[in-house]
Amino acid sequence: MQIADRRVSKIDGTVKLLFKFHDGAPAECVVLFNKGRASACLSSQSGCACACRFCATGAMGFNRDLTSSEITAQFDACLSEAGGDLGNIVFMGMGEPFLNWEHVKNAILFLSDQKGPAFPQSKMTVSTIGIVPVINELADSGLKIKLAVSLVTADNHQRAGLTPMEKKYPLTEVLEAAGKYCGKSGKSVFFEYILFDGFNDTHRYAEKLLDLIKGINCKINLILYNRFPGRDFSRSRMERVKEFQKALMKAGIRTYLRREKGSDIGAACGQLAAIRNG
Ligand code: SF4
Numbered sequence: 001m002q003i004a005d006r007r008v009s010k011i012d013g014t015v016k017l018l019f020k021f022h023d024g025a026p027a028e029c030v031v032l033f034n035k036g037r038a039s040a041c042l043s044s045q046s047g048c049a050c051a052c053r054f055c056a057t058g059a060m061g062f063n064r065d066l067t068s069s070e071i072t073a074q075f076d077a078c079l080s081e082a083g084g085d086l087g088n089i090v091f092m093g094m095g096e097p098f099l100n101w102e103h104v105k106n107a108i109l110f111l112s113d114q115k116g117p118a119f120p121q122s123k124m125t126v127s128t129i130g131i132v133p134v135i136n137e138l139a140d141s142g143l144k145i146k147l148a149v150s151l152v153t154a155d156n157h158q159r160a161g162l163t164p165m166e167k168k169y170p171l172t173e174v175l176e177a178a179g180k181y182c183g184k185s186g187k188s189v190f191f192e193y194i195l196f197d198g199f200n201d202t203h204r205y206a207e208k209l210l211d212l213i214k215g216i217n218c219k220i221n222l223i224l225y226n227r228f229p230g231r232d233f234s235r236s237r238m239e240r241v242k243e244f245q246k247a248l249m250k251a252g253i254r255t256y257l258r259r260e261k262g263s264d265i266g267a268a269c270g271q272l273a274a275i276r277n278g
């Protein structure tokens with residue numbers, strides 16, 4: 001395997017690495033810096049079969065699963081970029097981690113092994129579009145990692161237009177699995193919500209979201225849609241975003257706005273496409 005390309009954001013110092021594995025399969029990983037702390041965003045697959053319409057990885061199609069050693073190689077490269085000090089690992093790069101769960105799980109076990117890198121599981125987050133059977137499995141796994149579930153939006157019809165996975169794992173089943181996960185593991189779940197301009201960013205949708213997550217021990221990550229060529233979505237205006245966040249916070253839900261990083265090098269959320277962009 002080799003690092004075929006390295007890009008550094010002129011805006012915020014984010015680093016994106018493009019790996020080419022032995023068979024030519026590409027995958028990207030990203031190192032993000034926030035208040036002096038570095039995080040690594042790792043890929044679990046080369047491409048992705050989920051075909052979410054808002055995601056550049058989904059648009060490139062699926063090549064193959066990455067092996068656990070291909071995943072840990074990304075960690076090594078990110079650690080080196082971060083000067084040997086990484087605060088967090090997120091499995092939010094290319095691919096759906098729960099559709100390659102055996103290899104991702106093995107990578108997590110290796111990275112957290114006291115005889116290996118000894119990276120705490122509590123500082124790892126796996127993000128899924130909502131693969132229900134694996135959310136259920138995770139609840140019983142004893143792993144200490146954090147779970148993030150991408151709801152995308154709060155309306156099942158809207159969601160069906162944005163991700164084909166809604167057909168296989170409907171929003172209601174995803175939420176039920178997430179609720180059970182919280183009950184069994186005693187942990188909270190992060191729900192990710194993507195804000196599209198004039199589509200799902202009004203007060204009505206904030207109310208809908210609050211209704212859906214009622215009774216679940218959760219926090220919300222609001223994500224601004226990041227453009228990529230060939231899609232006609234637009235991101236929400238900042239005043240709408242702030243209003244949306246305010247409505248959730250007012251209802252007592254801890255709500256974070258994910259700061260966009262590396263957008264000038266195609267490294268922001270939903271932009272990874274394994275091309276030498278930027
Ligand atoms: S959002 Fe995630 S699950 Fe959907 S296509 Fe992109 S990488 Fe795959």
